Amino acid sequence: AQTVTQSQPEMSVQEAETVTLSCTYDTSENNYYLFWYKQPPSRQMILVIRQEAYKQQNATENRFSVNFQKAAKSFSLKISDSQLGDTAMYFCAFTAVSFKTIFGAGTRLFVKA
Amino acid sequence: DAGITQSPRHKVTETGTPVTLRCHQTENHRYMYWYRQDPGHGLRLIHYSYGVKDTDKGEVSDGYSVSRSKTEDFLLTLESATSSQTSVYFCAISGRNNEQFFGPGTRLTVL
Numbered sequence: 001a002q003t004v005t006q007s008q009p010e011m012s013v014q015e016a017e018t019v020t021l022s023c024t025y026d027t028s029e030n031n032y033y034l035f036w037y038k039q040p041p042s043r044q045m046i047l048v049i050r051q052e053a054y055k056q057q058n059a060t061e062n063r064f065s066v067n068f069q070k071a072a073k074s075f076s077l078k079i080s081d082s083q084l085g086d087t088a089m090y091f092c093a094f095t096a097v098s099f100k101t102i103f104g105a106g107t108r109l110f111v112k113a
Numbered sequence: 114d115a116g117i118t119q120s121p122r123h124k125v126t127e128t129g130t131p132v133t134l135r136c137h138q139t140e141n142h143r144y145m146y147w148y149r150q151d152p153g154h155g156l157r158l159i160h161y162s163y164g165v166k167d168t169d170k171g172e173v174s175d176g177y178s179v180s181r182s183k184t185e186d187f188l189l190t191l192e193s194a195t196s197s198q199t200s201v202y203f204c205a206i207s208g209r210n211n212e213q214f215f216g217p218g219t220r221l222t223v224l
Contacts, residue, residue: 033211045215103155
């Protein structure tokens, strides 16, 4: 069975600093996709970043980047220059060819002014 | 915005009553999903659909049924609601790059 583990229930960071959220997963699949989603207090789920397992290059989206370690089954999210609007719940997710997505339990991030 | 709406947005009901939640999409996507979100569990898949009248179970399907008679609509039914089904329910579609696009969610309270 595939699993996604986020070991940090809560984190905080000072505005303008950098923070890294951890995610590990377990799968026997070779082709899959990894995602980070953000859920602000509005409750809307928003895609932050996406990584294909066959790509060695780490994905980046503006201030958001990932460190994808396929052998270690690790997929961490780095947020640079943190902003107050980054305060949210962050979910790591895994999708294989079955089109079913498995989510981690989430990390609640607080950005402090 | 992937054109996904959910109705109702909030509902309070009593134990034992049937409840139907509706998800509507305007993007003609083939894959649609129902999740529930509970503290400490993230999002868990209830059921999903891969086409009209084609559905399958997720990891927490007990007590739920679904139907998809049109591409744009995916219904989730709680035949006899229980307090353990109090949750926030999200509908989602699968995009071209396997990402999920979510509706705004439905908060259901079963008293």
